[in-house]
Amino acid sequence: MSSATVWREVFVNWPASIPRRGIVVTSLNESTPFKGFLHNDNVLLLERANPDAVGTRFILVSYDAIHAIKFTEPLKEATLLSAGYIGKLSNT
Numbered sequence: 001m002s003s004a005t006v007w008r009e010v011f012v013n014w015p016a017s018i019p020r021r022g023i024v025v026t027s028l029n030e031s032t033p034f035k036g037f038l039h040n041d042n043v044l045l046l047e048r049a050n051p052d053a054v055g056t057r058f059i060l061v062s063y064d065a066i067h068a069i070k071f072t073e074p075l076k077e078a079t080l081l082s083a084g085y086i087g088k089l090s091n092t
Contacts, residue, residue: 004064011039015083021049023070024061032059033072 014020021035024046036047044061051057077089 002064003066004062007044007063007066007069008039008041010069011037011044013083015079017079017082018071018075019073022072024066025068025070026061026065027067028065029067031070032061 020037022033024032024034024044026032032046033049034046035049038045038047042062044063044066046059046061048057048059080089
């Protein structure tokens with residue numbers, strides 16, 4: 001499975017219990033904070049949390065350009081387990 005397919009699946013199957021905001025890090029090491037998103041089979045449309053220096057509020061990102069996703073909200077272990085993750089988080 002390609003990394004583009006994995007990232008697409010993350011956004012297509014985003015759990016309702018996880019707020020639709022965070023930070024997408026691209027393969028060019030650019031970090032884009034987002035407060036919402038739309039998706040299709042080919043690209044991800046991010047709604048930026050704040051406009052960038054030239055006023056851009058939306059950005060299209062190809063799934064194969066995504067390197068990481070950072071979650072800005074505290075997440076509970078039960079939420080992550082229900083999203084298909086396996087294991088145990090620390091209690092500290």
